[in-house]
Structures are given as C-alpha cells and as structure tokens.
Amino acid sequence: MIEFQAVRKQYDNGTVAVQELSLSVEAGTITVLVGPSGCGKTTLMRMVNRMIEPSSGTVLVGGEDVRRRDPAQLRRGIGYVIQQAGLFPHRNVLDNVATVPVLDGRSKQEARRRASELLELVGLPQELGNRYPAQLSGGQQQRVGVARALAADPPVLLMDEPFSAVDPVVREGLQDELLRLQDELDKTVLFVTHDIDEAVKLGEKVAVLRQGGYLVQYAAPDDLLAEPADDFVTTFVGKDRGYRRLSFVDSHGLDPKPVATVEVGARVAPEQRWRLALDGDGRPRGWLPPGSTVDGELTEAQLVAGGSLHTRHTPLRGALDAALSAPSGLGVVVDGDGQYVGVITADHVLGLIEQHRRADGEGLT
Numbered sequence: 001m002i003e004f005q006a007v008r009k010q011y012d013n014g015t016v017a018v019q020e021l022s023l024s025v026e027a028g029t030i031t032v033l034v035g036p037s038g039c040g041k042t043t044l045m046r047m048v049n050r051m052i053e054p055s056s057g058t059v060l061v062g063g064e065d066v067r068r069r070d071p072a073q074l075r076r077g078i079g080y081v082i083q084q085a086g087l088f089p090h091r092n093v094l095d096n097v098a099t100v101p102v103l104d105g106r107s108k109q110e111a112r113r114r115a116s117e118l119l120e121l122v123g124l125p126q127e128l129g130n131r132y133p134a135q136l137s138g139g140q141q142q143r144v145g146v147a148r149a150l151a152a153d154p155p156v157l158l159m160d161e162p163f164s165a166v167d168p169v170v171r172e173g174l175q176d177e178l179l180r181l182q183d184e185l186d187k188t189v190l191f192v193t194h195d196i197d198e199a200v201k202l203g204e205k206v207a208v209l210r211q212g213g214y215l216v217q218y219a220a221p222d223d224l225l226a227e228p229a230d231d232f233v234t235t236f237v238g239k240d241r242g243y244r245r246l247s248f249v250d251s252h253g254l255d256p257k258p259v260a261t262v263e264v265g266a267r268v269a270p271e272q273r274w275r276l277a278l279d280g281d282g283r284p285r286g287w288l289p290p291g292s293t294v295d296g297e298l299t300e301a302q303l304v305a306g307g308s309l310h311t312r313h314t315p316l317r318g319a320l321d322a323a324l325s326a327p328s329g330l331g332v333v334v335d336g337d338g339q340y341v342g343v344i345t346a347d348h349v350l351g352l353i354e355q356h357r358r359a360d361g362e363g364l365t
C-alpha cells in the first residue's frame with residue numbers, strides 16, 4: 001500500500017536524514033517507525049504525503065508514484081496526525097473536524113453531522129463540540145486530531161508521535177483507542193514514535209531506524225524482541241525484552257486452580273490461609289490474610305488489595321504479573337466478564353513458558 005523504493009533524503013545543508021532505504025507497508029495494518037531522536041523517522045513519513053521530496057528513489061501509495069499526484073489532492077487521501085494535535089485554535093472542535101469535509105465540497109451542515117459522528121467514534125462526548133481547543137485536555141485534543149484526520153475517510157493515516165505530549169496513563173488509553181478504531185476501520189497506518197513500548201504495542205510490523213537514517217530491522221514485534229538484528233537494536237529494545245515478549249505469548253494451556261473464597265458481606269471464621277473475597281456477582285474484591293478475625297460481616301475495608309487480574313486467554317505477561325503482584329502469591333484469573341475463574345502461581349506460568357519453549361525448540365529470550 002505504501003512502498004519506499006531506494007528512497008534517500010539529503011537536506012540542502014548536507015545532512016543525510018534517510019539513507020537509501022526500501023520498505024513496504026502492508027494495506028490495513030499499523031506499521032511503526034521507531035528510533036532515537038534525529039534518525040529520520042519524520043523525514044521518511046513526510047515523503048509519503050509530499051511534505052518532503054526524496055533526493056532519490058520513489059514512494060508509491062496504492063501502487064502509484066506520489067510524484068505523479070497533485071500534492072493537495074494526494075493529502076486529501078492521507079490523514080495526518082501530529083504531536084500537540086495541531087488544531088486550529090480559533091475554530092471550535094466541531095469545525096476543526098469539519099474542515100476537510102467542507103474542503104471536499106460537502107455542505108457545512110453535512111460536514112458538521114459527519115464531524116459529530118467522528119467525535120463519537122473517537123470517544124469524545126458531543127458537548128465538547130462547541131469548545132475551543134484550548135478548553136480541552138491534551139488527551140482530548142489528540143482525539144480531536146485523530147477525528148479530524150479521519151474526516152475524509154482516507155485509506156492512509158500518518159501519525160507522527162501523536163501521543164507523546166500526554167501523560168502515560170492518558171497515553172495508554174489513546175493507544176488502546178487507536179487499536180480499537182483500527183479493528184473497525186482497517187486503515188493503513190504509518191506511526192512514528194521514539195518509544196519502543198509504544199511501537200511493540202501498536203505495530204503489526206516495526207521498522208527500527210538508527211541515527212544517520214539507516215533501517216536496521218523491519219520485523220513483527222515478537223520477532224524484534226526475540227531476535228534483535230544487532231547490538232543497537234538489542235540495546236534499543238531494552239534489557240527486559242524476555243519479559244516483555246510474554247505480551248505475545250498466549251496463555252492457553254494455563255490451568256487455573258480453585259482457591260478458598262469468601263463473600264463480602266458474609267460472616268467468616270478465622271482460617272490460617274489466604275482467602276479471596278468476591279462480591280455478589282463473583283468478581284474479586286481483594287484478599288483476606290491468614291488468621292484474620294472478622295467481627296460481624298466482612299467488609300472491603302478489611303481486605304488487602306489484590307494484585308492485577310489476569311483475564312483468561314490473554315497474553316502470559318498479564319498472568320505472570322498477576323501472580324507476582326498478588327499479596328498471596330496467587331494470581332487471580334477472571335473471565336471476560338471479570339468473574340473469578342481460579343488462581344495461578346508464578347511457577348505455573350514459568351512451567352507453561354518452558355512448555356512453549358520446548359514446543360518451539362527455542363528460548364524466549
């Protein structure tokens with residue numbers, strides 16, 4: 001869908017931002033360009049919508065050389081989202097999003113209707129439509145930026161560090177939202193970041209660049225973590241890549257065991273073992289430590305907060321984290337509705353990792 005063929009960029013001052021580089025971005029996938037500051041990510045991305053022209057080589061979008069396309073028309077088919085959202089400060093949210101449909105010849109009324117659908121799609125309440133960008137949080141501004149980029153329903157979306165100006169919690173929410181949107185929309189997304197965690201979370205394929213504009217590795221995230229191409233990538237993906245790779249190993253085969261449970265609101269006698277407290281719907285609320293005496297009915301205030309929960313059949317990383325973070329050492333497994341299924345220990349998880357390793361005939365790290 002997007003193809004870089006022997007593309008090179010040298011700026012007028014002699015800086016070579018991108019060395020001769022070839023890369024194919026598959027249609028309907030999120031492909032991430034990742035690398036340290038100044039490695040040429042933005043330069044490469046901007047060659048797609050002709051904000052920057054290559055010094056040599058060819059960029060194809062949908063099989064067509066972008067040089068044959070009129071830049072303005074080309075950009076209508078390519079949504080562009082940048083850090084700080086880049087919204088028009090003097091237009092309200094709805095009009096910011098409606099800008100492109102109006103340029104495309106839709107009536108103002110129709111464009112606004114489309115804009116309000118898009119706000120809903122990116123998870124923003126309608127009442128924000130009348131506000132100005134300065135009256136929104138950073139995360140909300142980014143969502144408006146995404147809605148605006150989607151307004152013309154472009155097949156291609158370029159996203160240049162779109163989430164790097166917001167705090168880590170909001171950022172994670174925006175990443176999840178992008179994955180959800182992508183499930184629905186199937187765009188061809190080229191995403192730039194310098195954050196390897198963001199890259200492996202979002203990318204179906206990840207291209208690692210290093211200073212000087214060299215492409216060092218282009219691979220699926222799992223392969224990148226399993227087999228970094230060289231020392232640069234090894235250092236870049238980080239020390240705990242073995243652990244992080246568990247995000248790509250599914251937990252089928254993990255067999256949760258039952259544990260003693262008590263119900264919040266019930267009367268309970270002391271016992272010398274950890275017990276998991278559940279609410280009336282069977283959802284975990286916390287742990288009751290061994291030897292606890294409870295006068296009257298069990299309340300949540302008497303519980304020790306439980307660790308993270310592992311949702312059945314999601315990746316093993318969450319299972320190991322549940323076991324390691326639980327005060328009892330027993331990771332709580334829940335089903336898709338959040339109801340208690342059983343518990344696992346770190347040993348269970350490690351045993352399953354070992355089984356996977358033998359089945360694959362290779363190590364995880």
Ligand SMILES: Nc1ncnc2c1ncn2[C@@H]1O[C@H](COP(=O)(O)OP(=O)(O)OP(=O)(O)O)[C@@H](O)[C@H]1O
Pocket residue numbers: 011012013015016017035036037038039040041042043044194
């Ligand atoms: N207009 C320009 N003229 C000269 N050099 C430039 C120009 N734009 C970028 N560069 C240089 O080209 C190199 C690549 O820059 P680019 O912005 O593509 O990197 P990047 O990986 O996106 O960096 P960052 O993560 O910091 O945004 C850098 O050395 C930069 O200083």
